[in-house]
Amino acid sequence: MAVQPEHPTSPQIAAGQDLAIELRGISKAFGAVQANKSIDLAVRRGTIHGIIGENGAGKSTLMSILYGFYRPDEGEILIGGQPVAITDSRAAIRAGIGMVFQHFKLVQNFTVLENVILGAEDGALLRPSLARARGELQRLARDYEMQVDPDEIVEELSVGHQQRVEILKALYRQADILILDEPTGVLTPAEADHLFRVLQGLRDEGKTIILITHKLREIMKITDNVSVMRRGEIVGTVATADTNPTAMAEMMVGRKVILKVDKAPARRGAPVLEIRGLRMVDDAGVERLRGIDLDIRAGEILGIAGVAGNGQSQLLEILGGFPEVGSKLSGRIAVNGHELPLDGRGADGQARRRAGIGHVPEDRQVEGLIMDFDAWENAAFGYHDAPEYNRGLLMDNAAIREDARGKMARFDVRPPDVELAARNFSGGNQQKIVVAREIERNPDLLLVGQPTRGVDIGAIEFIHKRIVELRDAGKAVLLVSVELDEIMALSDRIAVMFDGRIMGERLPEEATTTALGCLMAGMEPDAGPVQAAGGART
Amino acid sequence: MILTPLISLALAFAISAVVILAIGESPVEALKVMVEGALGSSYGWGNTLYYTTNYIFTGLAVAVAYHAGLFNIGGEGQATMGGLGVALCCLFIPWPHWTLALLGAAVAGALFGALWALIPAWLQAKRGSHIVITTIMFNFIAYNILTHLLSKTLRPLGSMDPATANFPPATHIPGLWQLAEMMGFAWGKHSLANVTLFIALLMAFLVWVLIWRTRLGYELRAFGKSEPAARYAGISPVRITIITMLISGGLAGMMAVNNVMGMSERLILNAVEGAGFFGIAVALMGRNHPVGIVLAALLFGFLFQGGAELSLWTSIPRELIAVIQGLVILFTGALDNMVRLPLERLFAARRRKEG
Numbered sequence: 001m002a003v004q005p006e007h008p009t010s011p012q013i014a015a016g017q018d019l020a021i022e023l024r025g026i027s028k029a030f031g032a033v034q035a036n037k038s039i040d041l042a043v044r045r046g047t048i049h050g051i052i053g054e055n056g057a058g059k060s061t062l063m064s065i066l067y068g069f070y071r072p073d074e075g076e077i078l079i080g081g082q083p084v085a086i087t088d089s090r091a092a093i094r095a096g097i098g099m100v101f102q103h104f105k106l107v108q109n110f111t112v113l114e115n116v117i118l119g120a121e122d123g124a125l126l127r128p129s130l131a132r133a134r135g136e137l138q139r140l141a142r143d144y145e146m147q148v149d150p151d152e153i154v155e156e157l158s159v160g161h162q163q164r165v166e167i168l169k170a171l172y173r174q175a176d177i178l179i180l181d182e183p184t185g186v187l188t189p190a191e192a193d194h195l196f197r198v199l200q201g202l203r204d205e206g207k208t209i210i211l212i213t214h215k216l217r218e219i220m221k222i223t224d225n226v227s228v229m230r231r232g233e234i235v236g237t238v239a240t241a242d243t244n245p246t247a248m249a250e251m252m253v254g255r256k257v258i259l260k261v262d263k264a265p266a267r268r269g270a271p272v273l274e275i276r277g278l279r280m281v282d283d284a285g286v287e288r289l290r291g292i293d294l295d296i297r298a299g300e301i302l303g304i305a306g307v308a309g310n311g312q313s314q315l316l317e318i319l320g321g322f323p324e325v326g327s328k329l330s331g332r333i334a335v336n337g338h339e340l341p342l343d344g345r346g347a348d349g350q351a352r353r354r355a356g357i358g359h360v361p362e363d364r365q366v367e368g369l370i371m372d373f374d375a376w377e378n379a380a381f382g383y384h385d386a387p388e389y390n391r392g393l394l395m396d397n398a399a400i401r402e403d404a405r406g407k408m409a410r411f412d413v414r415p416p417d418v419e420l421a422a423r424n425f426s427g428g429n430q431q432k433i434v435v436a437r438e439i440e441r442n443p444d445l446l447l448v449g450q451p452t453r454g455v456d457i458g459a460i461e462f463i464h465k466r467i468v469e470l471r472d473a474g475k476a477v478l479l480v481s482v483e484l485d486e487i488m489a490l491s492d493r494i495a496v497m498f499d500g501r502i503m504g505e506r507l508p509e510e511a512t513t514t515a516l517g518c519l520m521a522g523m524e525p526d527a528g529p530v531q532a533a534g535g536a537r538t
Numbered sequence: 539m540i541l542t543p544l545i546s547l548a549l550a551f552a553i554s555a556v557v558i559l560a561i562g563e564s565p566v567e568a569l570k571v572m573v574e575g576a577l578g579s580s581y582g583w584g585n586t587l588y589y590t591t592n593y594i595f596t597g598l599a600v601a602v603a604y605h606a607g608l609f610n611i612g613g614e615g616q617a618t619m620g621g622l623g624v625a626l627c628c629l630f631i632p633w634p635h636w637t638l639a640l641l642g643a644a645v646a647g648a649l650f651g652a653l654w655a656l657i658p659a660w661l662q663a664k665r666g667s668h669i670v671i672t673t674i675m676f677n678f679i680a681y682n683i684l685t686h687l688l689s690k691t692l693r694p695l696g697s698m699d700p701a702t703a704n705f706p707p708a709t710h711i712p713g714l715w716q717l718a719e720m721m722g723f724a725w726g727k728h729s730l731a732n733v734t735l736f737i738a739l740l741m742a743f744l745v746w747v748l749i750w751r752t753r754l755g756y757e758l759r760a761f762g763k764s765e766p767a768a769r770y771a772g773i774s775p776v777r778i779t780i781i782t783m784l785i786s787g788g789l790a791g792m793m794a795v796n797n798v799m800g801m802s803e804r805l806i807l808n809a810v811e812g813a814g815f816f817g818i819a820v821a822l823m824g825r826n827h828p829v830g831i832v833l834a835a836l837l838f839g840f841l842f843q844g845g846a847e848l849s850l851w852t853s854i855p856r857e858l859i860a861v862i863q864g865l866v867i868l869f870t871g872a873l874d875n876m877v878r879l880p881l882e883r884l885f886a887a888r889r890r891k892e893g
Contacts, residue, residue, distance in 0.1 A: 322766075382771035
């Protein structure tokens with residue numbers, strides 16, 4: 001079914017070379033979800049090997065297998081040419097693997113020194129271990145430019161320094177292979193730069209480094225080789241020097257069957273949504289949206305393309321009235337010419353619905369549906385205070401059921417049983433329940449996030465048709481998808497998001513995947529890297 | 539799944555029997571004493587229903603919070619504070635008739651209980667302090683505030699008892715036996731159950747309406763299942779947390795109508811007798827459904843009354859009754875899955891065979 005595009009793939013790194021780690025046919029399933037599908041991976045000693053892929057591509061599962069958190073269903077792991085069974089993290093440490101997690105595993109109220117020896121104390125008495133560790137720590141810090149005060153309490157340290165402690169911890173345990181999971185997600189640009197220098201220093205010492213990320217720029221900047229993961233598989237391994245960000249972006253996002261959606265040219269009306277200078281800084285202080293300007297007119301579908309994690313989710317959540325807790329927002333949003341508040345009581349999901357915004361959220365199982373609620377209860381979710389669903393103080397459950405029956409029939413939800421809990425429907429039918437609920441309220445602006453993620457082909461066509469119908473009825477649609485083909489097939493206009501900005505807009509008929517891929521990687525197709533984006537984060 | 543609690547109960551009784559055997563008493567005899575004492579006479583029933591009334595209130599309190607994903611284990615403190623509200627209402631307002639006093643006391647008890655739950659609710663909603671920790675702390679604070687008030691402020695001059703004065707006669711609500719007498723037959727003379735039982739049953743019905751028939755109930759169930767989804771739907775976590783805890787605390791506080799106004803007719807120390815904690819077990823066993831809670835409350839009422847009889851008539855120590863009650867809680871609540879999973883597997887296997 002899925003058509004894989006041809007990518008220039010350099011010959012697999014040949015066996016017989018000096019390999020630090022080799023994975024052969026690693027598979028891991030969680031229930032029905034195949035998180036890793038017969039993964040083959042060879043990492044040469046003394047290199048920095050990038051593993052890139054979108055959220056949910058299976059990167060973290062693979063690394064958890066390497067670190068002994070999961071046992072693979074199939075396949076074997078070779079370290080230094082020898083097959084090893086990594087049964088738990090102790091075995092991983094013995095095999096010379098050190099892991100730096102995205103969320104640090106440090107004891108906040110211990111000192112740096114205490115954290116470094118935690119679990120590696122030699123002997124029951126702490127004092128001699130501490131003395132030995134202090135000397136070793138000073139040597140490591142000097143050799144790798146990673147100065148930290150061994151007696152500082154960890155929670156007093158900056159995030160960047162805490163990460164150093166994690167790396168020192170691994171080195172103290174004599175790790176030869178260092179795995180870093182999304183290490184720059186929490187770092188400032190200067191800290192990230194320093195981290196990269198440290199990693200290059202470690203590589204030059206002969207250590208092997210595996211860098212997991214979904215940021216193309218980091219891959220291009222410091223890796224020697226890179227493997228791209230998508231939907232649990234490694235779709236290619238190339239030498240970084242032989243590739244370019246555009247090709248990588250395309251490989252990450254992947255191409256499905258070309259979806260053809262029959263639609264008449266858009267008949268654009270008045271502007272429905274106007275966004276000006278929208279900024280968002282999340283709870284951790286990271287700027288997720290860096291000044292978004294966007295207009296959508298009645299009767300058009302604006303598609304936002306981009307690699308996941310570049311601010312699309314935040315944009316949808318803000319428009320839908322539920323930004324991340326603790327985030328700070330600025331800028332202006334107006335719907336039908338009325339400015340909407342960004343926070344406070346008037347900015348919640350109810351207020352957004354009253355303003356005429358419908359929302360098919362990105363994650364139907366966590367946001368769009370209450371999985372334990374029956375279909376009929378879900379069919380009113382978010383609109384449960386509408387007059388037609390209520391009779392005085394009580395909810396009119398009979399009316400809600402009747403309404404749900406109609407929606408499920410019109411959207412061909414199977415089985416058409418309103419008394420069935422949402423979790424018992426397939427992904428496609430769950431999504432149809434959400435889409436039916438949102439579209440049938442006839443919103444002026446429909447927000448749609450990943451409408452066809454985990455949805456079967458039949459339901460995809462159906463959902464696409466309904467979205468186009470809504471557009472033809474003169475409504476505005478904001479579509480966010482990581483499926484480039486979905487964006488190309490549905491959109492009347494395409495905006496590409498990268499690193500919290502709109503990189504550019506294209507019309508679908510003149511957009512090529514290459515040009516979009518460039519924008520998705522943060523570069524203007526004709527020029528070099530955009531200064532602001534290229535220099536800001538790394 | 540009515541079978542699960544019954545089997546759990548049987549297991550609890552079986553182990554209790556072994557324990558009773560181990561201390562050299564006859565389990566059959568013990569069961570006989572319990573059943574006869576609690577259910578064998580109208581007087582026994584009267585007392586059993588009195589405890590049942592307490593547990594209905596506290597069980598409902600736990601259940602309402604549970605549906606919103608909140609674990610309110612502060613029923614004890616909320617009922618203690620409810621007692622204070624009821625006492626103040628009965629002592630300082632000159633009620634013309636018990637019916638009005640009953641309504642006033644129910645409101646006062648609920649109000650005090652609700653306000654006592656408000657502080658942990660606010661701390662959870664606004665500051666992220668976990669409600670399990672704060673509500674249990676608030677039990678101790680409530681107990682000590684009451685001790686202070688009863689020994690210093692509310693104790694009548696010259697009394698050596700840490701308790702308020704007796705409530706005026708106009709606030710004395712009739713026991714069920716008095717109602718029976720009014721209607722011309724004798725039933726459970728001087729037993730403890732009183733008209734508050736009807737309020738408890740009314741509350742059970744209203745809680746059912748709240749949870750499954752109102753917008754608020756819909757929103758609190760949605761919030762209890764998934765906070766991100768609730769936020770998506772525009773349901774304010776702060777608002778739901780606070781309103782739910784007010785209702786939950788109010789239900790626990792209303793219990794005081796039964797034990798303070800209906801039974802002791804003055805406020806004494808430790809009037810709640812652990813009913814707040816039993817409410818957790820009652821809600822667990824009753825599957826957080828009002829009908830289940832009424833039934834579970836009846837069972838725990840029986841255990842409490844039967845246990846009192848047991849310590850009165852046999853040499854089985856009072857502590858052993860606590861062991862039996864503990865086993866029931868353990869099996870019906872904590873070990874629920876131990877019984878339910880094999881049962882579900884059994885039924886699934888049978889269905890497969892039939893299909």
